[in-house]
Amino acid sequence: MKNIFIALLAMLLSVPIYAKDPPIETQVLQINIAVESLQRRVRKLENTQQKQEKTIEDQQAMIKDLLFGANQNPMSSRVIQQGRFQDTLHNKQLGPQMVWIPPGRFEMGSTIGQETEGPVHRVSVTQFAIGRYEVTFAEYDAFADAVGRAKPNDAGWGRGNRPVVNITWYDANAYTQWLSEQTGQKYRLPTEAEWEYAARGGTISEYWWSEEIGVNQASCDGCGSEWDNKTTAPVGSFAANPFDLYDMVGNVGEWTCSDYENKYAGKEQVCILDNKEAERISIRSGNAFDLPVSVRSASRFWWMPGGSFESVGLRVVREYTD
Numbered sequence: 001m002k003n004i005f006i007a008l009l010a011m012l013l014s015v016p017i018y019a020k021d022p023p024i025e026t027q028v029l030q031i032n033i034a035v036e037s038l039q040r041r042v043r044k045l046e047n048t049q050q051k052q053e054k055t056i057e058d059q060q061a062m063i064k065d066l067l068f069g070a071n072q073n074p075m076s077s078r079v080i081q082q083g084r085f086q087d088t089l090h091n092k093q094l095g096p097q098m099v100w101i102p103p104g105r106f107e108m109g110s111t112i113g114q115e116t117e118g119p120v121h122r123v124s125v126t127q128f129a130i131g132r133y134e135v136t137f138a139e140y141d142a143f144a145d146a147v148g149r150a151k152p153n154d155a156g157w158g159r160g161n162r163p164v165v166n167i168t169w170y171d172a173n174a175y176t177q178w179l180s181e182q183t184g185q186k187y188r189l190p191t192e193a194e195w196e197y198a199a200r201g202g203t204i205s206e207y208w209w210s211e212e213i214g215v216n217q218a219s220c221d222g223c224g225s226e227w228d229n230k231t232t233a234p235v236g237s238f239a240a241n242p243f244d245l246y247d248m249v250g251n252v253g254e255w256t257c258s259d260y261e262n263k264y265a266g267k268e269q270v271c272i273l274d275n276k277e278a279e280r281i282s283i284r285s286g287n288a289f290d291l292p293v294s295v296r297s298a299s300r301f302w303w304m305p306g307g308s309f310e311s312v313g314l315r316v317v318r319e320y321t322d
Helices: 002-014 024-069 137-147 169-183 192-200
Strands: 077-081 084-087 098-101 104-108 121-125 128-131 253-259 281-284 300-303 317-319
Touching: 084 169, 098 192, 104 192, 121 192, 128 192, 137 169, 169 253, 192 253, 192 281
Parallel strands: none
Antiparallel strands: 077 084, 084 098, 098 128, 104 121, 128 317, 253 281, 281 300
16 A cells, blocks of 8 residues: 555645646546546555455355365374475375365466566366475485485485475485375375465465565575575475465475466476376576566576476375365
8 A cells, every 4th residue: 555655645746836837627627537537447456455354254264174074094194283284104104285275266377587588378187185384304305215215316405305406307206106005195296386386375476475585485586585406495484375384485395297388388287197298398487697577476497307406396286186
């Protein structure tokens, strides 16, 4: 509202009031027209905000319904809080924290970024659960120890609750397959559409909190955090989005299961079925070394499945079953 009042003041001051100006009646009319125009703009902004808040409320209610309607076996998983759960592994340890995401429709893509973020199109998403956090070194190292797999380099930033990095797409898929075997549930990487739907959390702005990056809302090159352009941040270092998900903006890029297309044509909504067919894999979220424009909800990149970087990790999805 502050910006609106500033704009109103500027418009009022811009109306000339000199000896040779039009009669006072004309000037008053000009001011009234300017005020009415601004009032219409204020009402439009308020309506947009109310619609957005209603969307978030509806989706959070759907999360509640989804949780209470799901068959959560207390012997195989532990409900932490409304909408959250952790599946139990064979060794009685708990898997990643997961959050149920309600089904819905949203506008995927953007018109202000690169051409590869378009065309903007409406996508329907079925219910699923997604990791509340990026997979950490602690979680991935437990998998590596269990199967005798080499542990990735932490780039000197530390392990524990830092997001795992330096893993290939094949490594990420191996981790999800292990989770599936351990829990009896279907774990995998998210599709591009699922990822963006979850990242937006029911919002329509460039970042889930606003159109601007702000200060200390995430980790990127220009986000205003202590980790910017230096290292990854421990998971959960910033506020969660409306779906209760952390670090959906920056920190580390996240492998998806979708084949990358230069422009959306349908592959963003499906997983690659045969790993041998994978050539370019979509990566979402941006990372701590990217500029703000590259960590928006619609930003997307790609890399070859056999590549690994100190700025790319993963987040897992669990499919919903009746």
